[in-house]
Amino acid sequence: AQEYAGKDTAVPFLGFILKNASTERNAVKWAVKTLASDHAESDAIGDVVDYLPKVARMAGRPAMSLLNDIADNHANADVRAKALLARSRQLMARDDSQGAIADLKQVQELTKDADLLDEAKEALVEVQKLAIGSVAPDIVGVDVEGVSFKLSDYRGKVVLLDFWGFW
Numbered sequence: 001a002q003e004y005a006g007k008d009t010a011v012p013f014l015g016f017i018l019k020n021a022s023t024e025r026n027a028v029k030w031a032v033k034t035l036a037s038d039h040a041e042s043d044a045i046g047d048v049v050d051y052l053p054k055v056a057r058m059a060g061r062p063a064m065s066l067l068n069d070i071a072d073n074h075a076n077a078d079v080r081a082k083a084l085l086a087r088s089r090q091l092m093a094r095d096d097s098q099g100a101i102a103d104l105k106q107v108q109e110l111t112k113d114a115d116l117l118d119e120a121k122e123a124l125v126e127v128q129k130l131a132i133g134s135v136a137p138d139i140v141g142v143d144v145e146g147v148s149f150k151l152s153d154y155r156g157k158v159v160l161l162d163f164w165g166f167w
Contacts (some may be wrong), residue, residue, distance in 0.1 A: 001034065008044040011035070015048035018055050025058045032059040036066045045070060046079035053090040064090075071103070081111040085119055092127055100127050136161075 001013035
């Protein structure tokens with residue numbers, strides 16, 4: 001990354017640091033700082049925005065500030081959409097479904113990229129229909145005696161669902 005300092009060819013190397021550094025806090029901080037100072041306006045940064053929420057614990061506020069700056073201000077709509085998707089996942093993890101929904105709807109308005117639109121659509125379904133407190137989807141199953149049932153048959157009653165398997 002230092003060999004290509006100031007050039008977009010450094011971004012993949014900086015992303016490698018963010019993705020793989022597990023205990024190298026100083027390296028992560030340096031990579032975030034370098035991305036913010038040298039590459040925040042570059043289209044190449046879109047390839048590494050997914051790593052920013054993951055390193056927020058090690059890099060602190062600068063990682064999330066950079067992500068927010070890209071999501072809110074980047075000139076390239078697809079790069080903004082990638083940053084909004086990354087931020088929406090972070091918001092979902094913090095149980096901020098309203099913020100996540102706002103970001104995901106913005107992705108749908110910003111981009112025409114089919115992959116990004118699909119990802120936003122799937123995440124929107126997840127946050128709207130599978131969030132804590134939402135009505136559970138109607139699951140169809142077979143009880144221990146082989147009798148078919150639907151979860152909706154038990155609406156209004158206390159139900160304990162125990163999902164398990166041999167993975």
